[in-house]
Each structure stands twice: as structure tokens, then as C-alpha cells.
Amino acid sequence: MGFNIATLWKAPEINPVNGKARSIPVLNPFNKYGRVFFFSWFGFMIAFLSWYAFPPLLSDAIKHDLKLSQNEIANSNIIALTATLLVRLCAGPACDHFGPKITFAACLLLGAIPSALAGTIHNALGLYFVRFFVGILGGSFVPCQVWSTGFFDKNIVGTGNALTAGWGNAGGGITYFVMPAIYDSLRTNQHLNEHVAWRVSFIVPFILITAVAIGLFTLCPDCPTGKWSERHLAIQQNLQAHGVRADHVVDVPGSITDKKETGVTTPTGSTEKRMDEEADLAKAKHGSFNNEATMSEQQMLDSARGEVVVKPSFKEAMNVVFSPQTLVVSACYFCSFGAELAINSILGAYYLKNFPKLGQTGTGQWAAMFGLLNVVFRPLGGIFSDFLYKKTGKVYSKKVLLHSMAVLTGAFQIAIGVLNSKSHSTMFGLMAGMAFFLEAGNGVNFSLVPHIHPFANGIISGCAGAAGNFGGIIFAIIFRYNGKNYGKVMWIIGVMTIAINIAVCWIKPIPKGQIGGR
Numbered sequence: 106m107g108f109n110i111a112t113l114w115k116a117p118e119i120n121p122v123n124g125k126a127r128s129i130p131v132l133n134p135f136n137k138y139g140r141v142f143f144f145s146w147f148g149f150m151i152a153f154l155s156w157y158a159f160p161p162l163l164s165d166a167i168k169h170d171l172k173l174s175q176n177e178i179a180n181s182n183i184i185a186l187t188a189t190l191l192v193r194l195c196a197g198p199a200c201d202h203f204g205p206k207i208t209f210a211a212c213l214l215l216g217a218i219p220s221a222l223a224g225t226i227h228n229a230l231g232l233y234f235v236r237f238f239v240g241i242l243g244g245s246f247v248p249c250q251v252w253s254t255g256f257f258d259k260n261i262v263g264t265g266n267a268l269t270a271g272w273g274n275a276g277g278g279i280t281y282f283v284m285p286a287i288y289d290s291l292r293t294n295q296h297l298n299e300h301v302a303w304r305v306s307f308i309v310p311f312i313l314i315t316a317v318a319i320g321l322f323t324l325c326p327d328c329p330t331g332k333w334s335e336r337h338l339a340i341q342q343n344l345q346a347h348g349v350r351a352d353h354v355v356d357v358p359g360s361i362t363d364k365k366e367t368g369v370t371t372p373t374g375s376t377e378k379r380m381d382e383e384a385d386l387a388k389a390k391h392g393s394f395n396n397e398a399t400m401s402e403q404q405m406l407d408s409a410r411g412e413v414v415v416k417p418s419f420k421e422a423m424n425v426v427f428s429p430q431t432l433v434v435s436a437c438y439f440c441s442f443g444a445e446l447a448i449n450s451i452l453g454a455y456y457l458k459n460f461p462k463l464g465q466t467g468t469g470q471w472a473a474m475f476g477l478l479n480v481v482f483r484p485l486g487g488i489f490s491d492f493l494y495k496k497t498g499k500v501y502s503k504k505v506l507l508h509s510m511a512v513l514t515g516a517f518q519i520a521i522g523v524l525n526s527k528s529h530s531t532m533f534g535l536m537a538g539m540a541f542f543l544e545a546g547n548g549v550n551f552s553l554v555p556h557i558h559p560f561a562n563g564i565i566s567g568c569a570g571a572a573g574n575f576g577g578i579i580f581a582i583i584f585r586y587n588g589k590n591y592g593k594v595m596w597i598i599g600v601m602t603i604a605i606n607i608a609v610c611w612i613k614p615i616p617k618g619q620i621g622g623r
Contacts, residue, residue, distance in 0.1 A: 112140075121397040122343050122405045124329030125258040129265055137326055141256050142269065144321035149249040149273030151317050154280040155220050155310035156185070156242040160450060161284040161469065165304045177229040179585045181236050182450045183578055188240025195571075196247040202416050204333030205255060206325060207562070213318035216242035224304030236291035242314070247570045249273060251563050252554045255328050262494065263503070263552025267487020270551060271479045271544070273574035277449055278476030281469055302604055331616075349405050387403060418563055422605015425564045429612045430557045434565070435572035436609050437507055440602040441514065441546045443576015447598075451478060451584050452536075455591040459527055471533065478540045484512065486540075486548025486596035492550075503553045504614040508606045510546035514539060515603035522596025556615060 114133045117126035129329055159167070163178055182435035194214065199208045226232050250266050257265035287309055291302040331338035417425070425431060426619035456468035465470070486506075493502040517539035526532040550569065558565050584594050 106167050112499065116396055116438055118396050120141055120258045121347055122340055123258075124339075124343070125256060126329075127258045127260055129257060129261060129268070131268075137329075140254055141252060142265065144317070145249050145253050145269040146272040148213060148317050148321050149211060149269060151310075152216065152242040152245040153273055154283065155276075155314055155334065156189070156214065156239060157277045157280045157389060157449070157567035158284050158310050159185070159223075159236060159239070159306060160453075161281045162288055164304050164453070166288060166299055170300050170303065171226065171228060171231055171232065173232070176585070177232070180583070181229075181232050182234050183581050183585070185236040185240045186446060186574050186577045186581060187242075187381070188237045189243030190571050192241050192244025192576065193247050193567050193571035193574055195567070196244045197251075197563045197565070198417070198422060198587050200248050200251040200563030200566070201561060203338075204327045205248040205252035206327050206333070209245055209252060210322040211316045212241055212245040212248060213314050213321075216240075216245070217311050217314040217318070220307055222313065222483075223307035225506070226304075227562075235424070243574065244570075246270065246273070247563070247567045250551055250554070250570070254562050254566070258308065258556060262555045263487040263491040263494070263548070264484065264541060265487070266551040266555070267484045267490075267548030268455070269370050271483025271487075271548060274445075274479035274547075275477050275546075278473040278479070280455075281473035283488070285469075309608075317616040344405060347405065347479040354500050369603050396489030411551050419566065422561070422564055425558050425561045427570055428558065428616060430614065430616055431565050431568050433504070433614070434554050434569045434611045436605050437511055438510060438547070438569045439576035440574040440598075441543050441550065441576075441607055442570075442573030443578075443580050444514075444518070444598050444602065445543060445547070446572070446574070446577030447580030448595075449582060450581060451591060454589070456532075457534060458589055458591065459525070460529065475536060475540055478537070482541050483548040486545030486551045488548075489545070489554040490549045500553070500556045500614045503549060503556070504610075505554060507546060507549045508610045510542050510549055511606040512603055514546055514604075515599040517542060518599030518602065519596045520599075522592045522594070522599060525592030553614065558619070 113126035113131050115130065116133075116136055117128040117130055117138055119126055126138040129142055130136045131142060133139035134143050148510055157179070163173075163181070167173070168178060187431055196208055216239060217242070219235050223235055226235055229238075253265045253269045254262055276390050284306060287306045287324065291297045291305055292299070295302075297305060327333035330336050330343070365369055419568075433446055435562065449472075453469045453472035456463065456471055460468060490503045490506055493506060494500065496502075517535060521532070521539060524535070526535070535554045551566075555562060556563055580594070583597060584591070585592050
């Protein structure tokens with residue numbers, strides 16, 4: 106069955122156990138799934154816009170006002186990425202403990218404060234300090250993805266994650282238009298001097314971040330079943346309401362150790378009577394179950410046993426962090442998103458070097474297109490991976506697609522670096538081709554992530570997200586120590602991308618014996 110356009114606004118069909126939607130009501134903010142989808146992508150877009158609000162003004166106004174050297178600017182870019190790396194590592198477990206909504210709002214509000222304090226910067230040290238704490242905003246990617254995964258079922262989760270991340274990442278391109286426009290308006294219409302205008306400009310991101318954080322916190326639920334702290338109990342009740350007799354399938358508060366039992370627990374005596382009473386209460390609570398998907402009893406049990414996020418112990422968390430499957434998505438994201446971050450930071454300067462006649466404004470606008478292409482390219486990766494999963498029924502199809510995208514990305518990066526073209530059409534064409542496979546690959550990656558250790562989705566999302574930032578730091582350092590030899594670094598990144606993906610391509614996409622996620 107093909108795509109039904111009505112799913113863009115009608116109430117979605119839902120998983121009867123965990124309440125996840127099986128379609129995305131993109132145009133229906135009155136539906137809770139549509140509302141969470143909106144705040145997921147819009148919240149991350151505002152965060153990304155504010156996180157990257159410095160670079161558009163850094164090469165001219167801020168550099169001139171603070172008398173910064175090129176190395177000091179490069180150092181500030183690396184420091185901003187380092188903060189995000191740390192926050193993403195912490196945000197993953199925080200999502201599993203407190204829920205993605207609270208973690209998301211916290212990242213936004215904590216990042217809004219240093220954004221407002223940008224006006225207090227008077228030297229390079231102050232810039233480092235403020236950009237470090239503004240980097241908290243980049244950590245909002247993890248709760249964005251965990252929240253989306255929590256509301257959309259595995260048949261559509263790749264599309265949901267790719268759309269929220271892709272549209273959110275576009276903030277990195279939008280900020281190249283927004284921040285200079287605000288700065289120019291303050292200079293022209295308000296007659297502020299350079300020293301004051303760029304500082305006042307950062308009040309706008311502060312207002313936007315704060316408003317969005319309050320909106321998502323007050324208008325959206327923690328998870329489809331209600332309160333985050335009651336998710337295990339709600340799923341147990343959903344099973345009972347559907348006549349599935351399985352006592353303590355979902356631990357409350359829970360453990361992420363695999364459940365070995367594959368059948369249904371057989372109740373006897375007083376246990377059976379108690380479960381009958383609980384089933385009647387659950388049916389009364391959950392009503393008529395409109396728009397629910399049809400699932401077998403075993404499918405419901407597998408969904409309940411393996412796909413409910415729980416609070417892990419330190420030992421259990423380490424088992425997830427150091428599993429081969431976590432390594433795969435982390436290594437791939439290290440290459441793809443790491444390259445995207447590093448290239449975003451230098452692309453304007455690279456274009457200016459090769460095409461000086463375009464000037465700073467022209468090269469900046471062409472550089473912004475690299476980030477804006479996320480609006481289309483990253484979602485395409487998620488959509489196509491969901492299509493392959495639907496056709497094959499195998500998670501392996503997503504993994505094959507992921508590595509294929511990475512190898513093609515590396516090939517384009519090598520071509521860009523070796524040719525180092527001075528032709529507009531050749532350079533921009535190669536960059537667009539590289540952007541397609543790189544950004545679509547990011548979408549495919551976080552289409553695969555929800556299938557791996559679904560009971561610890563926050564941890565694995567945090568690891569993969571942090572690995573992307575770590576890649577950004579490593580590639581930014583390579584750019585820094587190669588000066589303006591941007592082409593050389595491009596082909597180095599390409600070779601690293603291909604080599605790393607070949608090194609991990611043999612690892613199975615899902616751990617042996619994993620319940621759920623298949």
C-alpha cells in the first residue's frame with residue numbers, strides 16, 4: 106500500500122502496548138503525536154540556530170571588535186564542540202532516568218542563559234567561556250531523537266527521527282541568514298555601533314530558546330502512555346486490558362537485563378483473580394482503543410519486554426556503551442555528522458579562498474546551503490531506510506544502506522579534495538552530491554539506532570550523538586593544523602570515512618538474542 110496523504114493530519118494508528126504512532130501527523134498540532142513531532146524538530150532547530158549563532162558574525166564583526174586571531178576563532182569552534190560532546194554523553198542517561206521531555210527543556214534553558222550573556226564578552230577568554238556553555242544547546246539533539254523514538258513505532262521511526270533531526274539541523278543554515286540580518290538591522294535602523302550591535306543580536310536567540318522550552322514542557326506529554334515515571338505500569342495495564350496474561354513482563358521500576366522467557370506466564374489461583382480485576386480496571390481506564398494496530402499476543406509481549414526504556418545501573422549501562430552494535434552507529438556518526446560539523450565551520454572560508462570574487466556575503470550564503478539541504482536530504486535517508494525495512498522485514502537492510510551511504514560520501518570528499526576545483530559548477534555540484542550522501546547517511550544512522558538496545562535508547566542515542574561531536578572535534582583539529590589547505594583535509598576525511606566503515610561493516614546490526622527492536 107502506497108503513501109496516504111491523509112496520514113499527514115488524521116489521528117494515527119497506534120501500537121496497543123506502548124502507544125507509539127504508526128504514522129506521523131505532521132500537519133496536526135492538536136494531536137499529541139503531531140504536537141510532539143513539531144516541538145521535537147522546531148526545538149532542535151532553534152537550539153541549532155542559537156548554537157551556531159556565533160560563526161556568521163565571528164569572521165567579521167566579532168573578530169574586529171575583540172581583535173581575535175584566526176587561531177583564536179578556530180579554538181572557540183573546537184571548545185563549543187567539546188561542550189556539546191560532554192552534554193550529549195550526559196543527556197543519554199538523563200533521558201532514560203528523567204524522560205526526554207524534561208532533558209530537552211533543561212538543555213534549552215541551560216543553553217539560553219549563556220546566549221543572553223554573549224554581550225559580556227570582551228576578549229578571547231570570554232569568548233571561549235561563553236561558547237563552551239552555549240554548546241549545551243547542541244546536546245539537545247539527544248533528547249530530540251529519544252523523544253521522537255518514544256512516540257513513533259519502528260515502522261516509521263526512521264522517518265520521524267530523520268525529519269526531526271534534518272529540519273532541526275537546518276537551523277545551522279538558517280542562522281547564516283538570521284544573525285547577519287538582525288545585526289544589520291540594529292546597525293541600520295537602530296543606529297547601534299558595531300561594539301553594541303552584535304552583543305544585542307544574541308538577545309533574540311535567548312528569547313526564542315526560552316519560549317520554545319516553556320512551550321514543549323507545558324504543552325506536550327512525557328511519553329505516549331502519560332507520565333514518564335508510570336510508563337512501565339501503563340504498559341503492563343495495556344497488556345492486561347487486551348487479555349494478555351503475563352504477570353510482571355515489565356519490571357517496575359525495571360531492569361535492562363534480557364528476559365529469557367518466551368512464553369506467557371501462567372497465572373493460578375489468587376494471581377488469576379487479581380489479574381482479572383486489573384484487566385477490568387485497565388479496560389475501563391483505556392476505553393475503546395480507537396485507531397489501534399492489530400498485533401498478535403506474542404508481538405505484544407515482545408514489544409513490552411524489549412522496547413520499554415528503563416533506568417539502567419552503571420554496569421548495565423556500560424554493557425550497552427561497549428557493545429559492538431553501539432560501536433557501529435557511533436563510528437558511522439563520528440564520520441558523517443563529525444564531517445558535517447567541521448565542514449560547516451570552514452566552508453565559507455573554503456569558498457572565499459577558491460572564489461574570492463563572491464565576497465564574504467556570497468560565499469556565506471553558498472555555505473549556508475550545505476546546512477539547509479538537511480531539510481530534504483536527511484529525511485530522505487530515514488524515509489528510504491524505513492522503505493527498505495518494510496520491504497525486507499530485516500534490520501540488516503538499514504545497516505547495508507548506512508555503510509553504502511558512507512562509502513559514497515567518502516568518494517565525494519576525496520574527489521572534492523583532490524580536484525580542489527576553482528569552477529563554481531564543479532565545486533558546488535560536488536558539495537551538493539557529498540551533502541546528499543552525508544546528510545542522508547545521518548538519517549539512516551538514527552533510523553537504525555532505535556532497533557539496537559531499545560530498552561536503553563537514551564544511552565545509545567547519547568553515545569552516537571557524542572561520537573558525532575567527537576568526530577567534529579577531530580576533523581576541526583585537522584583543519585586547524587592544515588591552515589588554508591582545505592582540499593587536503595577534505596580527502597583525508599574521505600579516506601577516514603571509507604576506512605572506518607569498512608572496519609565495522611561485518612558487525613551484526615542487532616545483538617544475538619535481543620528481544621524487541623526487530
